[in-house]
Amino acid sequence: MSSPLKFLDLFAGAGGLSEGFIRAGFKPIAHVEADASACFTLKTRQAFHWLKNNNSIDVYAKYLKGQMTRQQLYDGIPQNEIDSVINEFIGPDNLKSIFKKVDAQLGNSKLDLIIGGPPCQAYSLVGRSRSNMVNDPRNHLYVYYAEFLKKYKPKYFVFENVLGLLTAKDPNDELYFDKMKSLFVEIGYSIEYNVLSANEHGVLQNRKRIILVGKRGHRSKKSFYPKIEKWVPTATVWDLLRDLPKINAGGGKASPLEHIAEPSQWLKQAQISTNLPLTWHEARPHSEQDLEIYKYAVTLWNNEKRRLHYDDLPEHLKSHKGRNSFVDRFKVVAGDLTACHTVVAHISKDGHHYIHPDIEQNRSLTPREAARIQSFPDDYYFENVSGKPARTSAFKQIGNAVPVLLAQKIAEKLLKDW
Template sequence: MPSTLKFLDLFAGAGGLSEGFIRAGFQPIAHVEADASACFTLKTRQAYHWLKNNNSIDVYVKYLQNELSRDELYNAVPTNEIDSVINAFIGAETLSEIFQKVDQQIGESKLDLIIGGPPCQAYSLIGRARGNMHDDPRNHLYKYYAEFLRRYKPKYFVFENVLGLLTARNPNGELYFDKMKSLFVEIGYTVEYRVLSANEYGVLQNRKRIILVGKKGHRSKKSFYPEPEKLITEACVWDLFSDLPKIQAGGGSTTPQRGRSEQSKCLKESGIASTLPLTWHQARPHSKQDLEIYKHAVNLWDTEKRRLHYDDLPEYLKSHKGRNSFVDRFKVVAGDLAACHTVVAHISKDGHHYIHPDIEQNRSITPREAARIQSFPDDYYFENVSGKPARTSAFKQIGNAVPVLLAQKIAEQLLRNW
């Protein structure tokens, strides 16, 4: 398989999609992302890959162990590796400048592929329920995605988004998805899409996403869609957590820790396992009331395999006014299931929807546990603007990401079709 195909990642987030394509053998030319914290995560990951490929991974380990500053880490790799991450909101005012920076990174090379998808909140059902969808400028970011296709003319592009995109309409009643597809066809691409379920590709999470793929040129009778090979494992969610140190609410650390036992087959085969120091296994603190509710939720699952309905709680634990909506606001990440419920960015707000399955630990899951659910490798470090660890930022980046393993399966099949 070719290993020098170059890609550009738009709306890159923390790099879940990019990481999957790198694993498959593609080479990133540049990443464009509006969130500054996510950009530092991408820069640190770029540094990791360069150091690993140049037999200098010990430098990265020293950084994880706080023996080097972030600037010292970045100074240890070529400048173009760090400069390949472009912190900018993609829009009419910034497009020209972003093009210039991407051009500098491409140099004399050719861009083979563009990946990425605009922020999904504007198309999500939750976003529409808030009533602000028509005024959201993110509805139109796909038009700028198309401008990158016009300029660089890659052979393929891979566009990812939420299922809500299939039904989201503009003020004229037209489907945004139809407008997108028509625009991509207009600029010279044939497009095909599928709804892919991450749990069918080795990810222990029920997460469905639209994956649209475009190919340069006119439609032929033969489908070109890179149907990824399905990978149904015998693992359960416990296999993602079983080796981690047992901690209580408020316990753990963002700095390196070692696992407490042998890692599961699932962790090794998925690429999550790493020999490098483990970071971000730090639990939120919780109130006594929340901890008591968590025990109710876990006990109900353990004894009856039943989810907690808010009205199931004793009256003295019911402090929320809204009792007819979001009745499953307290939800266990059930360890005995083959896939847990979807990890979303709301996990950065609180952990009530992501309660750890071990009643003895009695807490919500840590960023590292959430990252494992998203199939991020354990050597992936989530950054913050200040350089100091910020759990909220890490959770947000993880919740917004594309599962790495799903991205890898798509990329591997795209390479086979190339």
């Protein structure tokens, strides 16, 4: 293939899906994302890829070490790399503006692929438990996704979302997923979809997502869905944790720290371990009560391989009134399992559902540990609008992401079948 196939990433978030496609050999033309902090993360990642491709990765290392400002980093790469990240909400009022910016990045080139999926909160089961989600405008963002398909007519598109999309209904009791599929077919695409489990493709996380693929003008009965080979590594969650510095609640830092051991074979195979500075290994502080509960939960798992049920706690540790709902609000990321439970954006609110398995460290996960669970490489830096590290923002971006390794496997198979 003479030149890389070009893609547009819509609702790009922090770029997990995009990173996988870049690894596979695709070239991003633009990323469109409403969250300003995530856009800075994308810009910094664009800088990383440009510097790496131009044999100047030492400049990126200096940035991670705090030896240059973010603006100085951006000033050292072509402006069009920075401009390729479009910080706008995808909706009726902004479509023309976004099209204009994408066109500027595309020039005379043809767009081969569109990837991305609208925010999942309105389709998720948790989201639907809130009454205001029924009329949430995010329910209809797929309509604007289709506008990009109409305009650019890529050969393929890859649409990702949560399992709740399969059952989410509009006020007229119609399934949103049925309406989406009908719209995509109406504008000229054949569609196929599947539910993929990240833990079956090298990721140490039990995360299931709908991956829908559309192919323009496909009329053959032969399936075009990228059937990716399964890879269940001989690894446990400890393999993504044990080489990181041991820190307690409130310890660590967003700036670089040194590994304390050789990275596991899985970290190398998954391309997570890198030679660049290790950032974002910073633990949030916790109250004494929470720390006592964490020890209780870890001990219960270590001794009995049993999850903590909230009502099983000693009475002096029960401060929540609702004891019959969210009873697993305190959950250990068990190091001896082959995959941990799903990392979600709620990790930005508190760490109770993501307790570190080392009772001596006695804390919740750091952003770097959560990023590894999502298979982000260690050189991926999560930004904040202000330029100063913000742990909450980093957690939110990580929790909302598509696992990089899963995206890479999809992209590699799609490219092979192209």
